[in-house]
Amino acid sequence: MQLLYSSLKLHEIYHLKNLLETEGIRCQIRNELLSRLAGEIPFTECAPQLWLLDERDLERARAIVMDFGCGAVTSPAWRCPNCREPLEGQFSACWHCGAARRDD
Numbered sequence: 001m002q003l004l005y006s007s008l009k010l011h012e013i014y015h016l017k018n019l020l021e022t023e024g025i026r027c028q029i030r031n032e033l034l035s036r037l038a039g040e041i042p043f044t045e046c047a048p049q050l051w052l053l054d055e056r057d058l059e060r061a062r063a064i065v066m067d068f069g070c071g072a073v074t075s076p077a078w079r080c081p082n083c084r085e086p087l088e089g090q091f092s093a094c095w096h097c098g099a100a101r102r103d104d
C-alpha cells in the first residue's frame with residue numbers, strides 16, 4: 001500500500017479514484033468518515049487519503065494526479081474566510097479554526 005494523495009476535499013479524492021480506476025490502477029480511500037470530524041480534531045490527522053493497492057502503479061498514478069491539477073505545489077496562498085488566518089497554498093483547510101478553503 002502506498003499513500004498517493006490527501007485532501008480535505010472528498011470530491012477530489014473520489015474524482016481521482018475514478019480517473020485511476022479508468023486507467024486500471026486499483027486504489028482505496030481511507031479516513032473518509034473521519035473527515036466529518038474536521039474542526040474537532042486536527043485536520044491533518046483526519047484528511048481523506050487515497051492509497052494505491054499496488055506500489056508499482058505509483059509513477060503512472062502520480063502522472064494522473066499532476067494532470068488532474070490538484071497538486072499542492074500549484075496552489076496559491078490564501079486567507080481563511082472565517083478567522084482571516086493567512087495560509088500556505090498546500091492547505092485545504094484552516095489549521096487555526098478548521099474552516100474549509102474556498103476557491104472563489
Ligand SMILES: [Zn+2]
Pocket residue numbers: 080081082083084085094095096097098099
Ligand atoms: Zn480559520
